[in-house]
Amino acid sequence: MVGGIDPISSDAFPAVLARLLDARDPGGEDVAWREFVDAYSALVLQVAQSTATNRDVAMDTYTFVLEQLREQQCRRLRAYGARNGARFSTWLLVVAKRLCVDFHRRRYGRPQGTTDARPHELPSVERSARRRLVDLTAEAIDPDTIADAEGRGPEAELRLGQLRRALAVALERLEPADRLLLAMRFEDQRPAADIARALSFPTQFHVYRRLNKLLEELRAALESRGVDSPAP
Amino acid sequence: MIDDSHPALTPKDRHVTVSETNDPHLKDDVLAAYLDRALPAAERRVAEDHLAECVTCRDELVDISKLVADRARVRRWPRLAASVAAVAAAAIAFAVVGPWRAAPGPRAARDDPMRESTLVDGASRRAVAVVTPAEGDTVTPGSLRFAWHSVAPNATYLFKIADETSVRYKIDTADTTVVLPDSVRLERGRSYNWWVDALTADGRASTTRVMQFRTSQ
Numbered sequence: 001m002v003g004g005i006d007p008i009s010s011d012a013f014p015a016v017l018a019r020l021l022d023a024r025d026p027g028g029e030d031v032a033w034r035e036f037v038d039a040y041s042a043l044v045l046q047v048a049q050s051t052a053t054n055r056d057v058a059m060d061t062y063t064f065v066l067e068q069l070r071e072q073q074c075r076r077l078r079a080y081g082a083r084n085g086a087r088f089s090t091w092l093l094v095v096a097k098r099l100c101v102d103f104h105r106r107r108y109g110r111p112q113g114t115t116d117a118r119p120h121e122l123p124s125v126e127r128s129a130r131r132r133l134v135d136l137t138a139e140a141i142d143p144d145t146i147a148d149a150e151g152r153g154p155e156a157e158l159r160l161g162q163l164r165r166a167l168a169v170a171l172e173r174l175e176p177a178d179r180l181l182l183a184m185r186f187e188d189q190r191p192a193a194d195i196a197r198a199l200s201f202p203t204q205f206h207v208y209r210r211l212n213k214l215l216e217e218l219r220a221a222l223e224s225r226g227v228d229s230p231a232p
Numbered sequence: 233m234i235d236d237s238h239p240a241l242t243p244k245d246r247h248v249t250v251s252e253t254n255d256p257h258l259k260d261d262v263l264a265a266y267l268d269r270a271l272p273a274a275e276r277r278v279a280e281d282h283l284a285e286c287v288t289c290r291d292e293l294v295d296i297s298k299l300v301a302d303r304a305r306v307r308r309w310p311r312l313a314a315s316v317a318a319v320a321a322a323a324i325a326f327a328v329v330g331p332w333r334a335a336p337g338p339r340a341a342r343d344d345p346m347r348e349s350t351l352v353d354g355a356s357r358r359a360v361a362v363v364t365p366a367e368g369d370t371v372t373p374g375s376l377r378f379a380w381h382s383v384a385p386n387a388t389y390l391f392k393i394a395d396e397t398s399v400r401y402k403i404d405t406a407d408t409t410v411v412l413p414d415s416v417r418l419e420r421g422r423s424y425n426w427w428v429d430a431l432t433a434d435g436r437a438s439t440t441r442v443m444q445f446r447t448s449q
Contacts, residue, residue, distance in 0.1 A: 043303065050299060084261050085270030093299050094264045097292065176280035183284050190294060198290075198297040200269055202429075202437075 013080075014039070014088050021078060033070060040092060044069075047096040051104060064103040065096050163227060170221040178214050185211060258282055258289050267297055269441065273359070360389075360430045360438050365445040373418040373447045378410045380440060384432040393426040400424070421449045 016032075016039045023029035044065050045058070052058035069076055080091050171179060181199065184190045185207075192204035201207050258266070258279060265271045266279045283289050363379035365371045378391065391410045392402040401416045418424060424447070428440045 046303065047299060050295070079260070081261070084265030084275070086261055086264035086268050087270075089303070090268050090296075090300060091261055091264035093296050093303075094260045094267075094292070097296055097299070098260070176277050176284055179284035180280045180290075183287075184290060184294075188287065188290060194294050194298070197301050198267075198294045206437075 016040075017077065017080070017088060020074060029073075033074075037066065040089075043089060043092060044096050047093060047100055051097070051100040060107075061100050061103050065099045068099050068102075069095075166222050166225045166227050167218075169225075170218050173221070174214070174218075178210075181207070181210060182214060256282070257286060257292075263289070263292065263296070267293070267300055269439070360428050360440040362428075362440050362443055365426075365443070367443050367445075369445045370448050371445055373420060376412060376418070376447075378426060378428075380408050380428050382408050383430045383438055384436075386433045387430050390429045390431070391426070392428075393424055395422065395424055418447050420447050422447055 016035050020029070020032040020036045023032045045062050048062035048065060049058045052061050076095060080088060171182070174182070177199075181195065184195045184198070185192070190198075192207040195201065196204045196207045199207075201210070262271070262275070262279055266276065266283075271279060283293060360383055361381040363381060364377065378393075380389070386406075388404060388406050389408065390402065390404055393400050393412070393416075400418075401412055403410060412418070423444055425442045425444050426440075427442045430438045432438075
């Protein structure tokens with residue numbers, strides 16, 4: 001296993017799926033469906049369990065996913081074409097996960113705005129930008145101690161505007177992968193281990209190293225525009 | 233469930249689809265291919281561009297990558313159990329014979345300062361282009377030579393070859409070819425996987441992805 005790649009990638013288009021999609025009569029489809037469920041039941045159950053709070057809900061979710069996969073002559077499964085090179089098992093994880101979300105929305109409704117929003121759900125772009133800048137300059141400044149917009153003088157407002165523009169320009173010039181990395185770390189505040197797994201870094205230490213490199217680049221870009229401090 | 237047919241999508245957005253809340257999100261197959269590192273570079277950039285802006289897709293990416301990792305962990309256990317005896321035998325041999333030294337490569341990993349300071353991944357995860365053996369090739373074990381194209385000056389490469397249960401040989405090298413040492417003998421009529429991870433001086437990583445070949449009978 002290297003960088004998230006499984007050397008055994010035999011499920012590009014599994015035979016069990018081909019038999020199911022090729023079944024021409026109801027009897028044959030039943031047999032092929034049972035075979036398919038045997039092969040992928042554990043995967044679907046794993047996804048269902050990951051989204052449920054208890055076993056009953058997990059089993060309801062599992063049943064829902066299987067029903068959705070089979071409805072209309074396996075319409076959803078027919079959408080898999082291995083076109084982008086994704087393995088079937090990974091594709092099925094994505095589809096099953098999204099079906100689980102559908103199930104929970106149908107049963108419990110869409111999540112409403114909450115007061116205990118995760119960091120990335122906080123609406124304040126300003127806070128996010130300030131946090132980035134603090135990390136960017138590696139100074140031990142608590143972002144909360146930086147003055148809010150109210151109570152700032154015109155000069156500080158101007159300065160803050162310049163900071164934001166400079167940062168936005170610097171971020172915009174980064175590669176998408178680097179912007180994604182920064183978003184996961186500083187907006188979502190994901191642990192480095194999660195980021196490493198999601199973005200196929202070998203280890204979380206590689207994440208830190210890449211972040212340090214990016215922050216150095218951003219710091220240099222800001223300094224070249226006359227920004228040398230996170231304070232507005 | 234996600235609706236695949238939204239009239240407002242531009243050609244640039246063909247990687248994204250539109251959810252029932254009318255928000256654009258990555259398509260099932262694109263997200264899966266991204267996780268499998270199977271997207272071509274240009275399409276990967278488009279996906280990353282979307283991910284950088286879309287917290288919903290980032291959440292999904294993280295959640296599903298955990299599921300993929302969990303599955304891989306579960307699948308590895310039987311293979312690991314099967315190779316326990318072999319590992320134990322190797323450990324005994326190691327203790328008896330003495331420290332095994334890696335076949336001399338241009339640079340061994342522990343002596344390589346570049347490797348120590350490596351920053352893997354990041355922006356352009358270019359693929360390392362394989363020269364030989366290509367995916368699905370049947371080769372003669374005795375004359376086997378692995379070759380790939382250089383990705384950058386001063387890049388180093390981690391080459392690995394594995395059978396169904398374990399890595400048979402690995403080496404850090406600055407070269408773009410590897411010949412297996414005599415101590416590594418490949419069986420005839422068997423499939424093997426090999427891959428190369430490239431590390432460049434500025435900390436970028438790329439890979440050949442896993443390539444499979446078969447030895448002739």
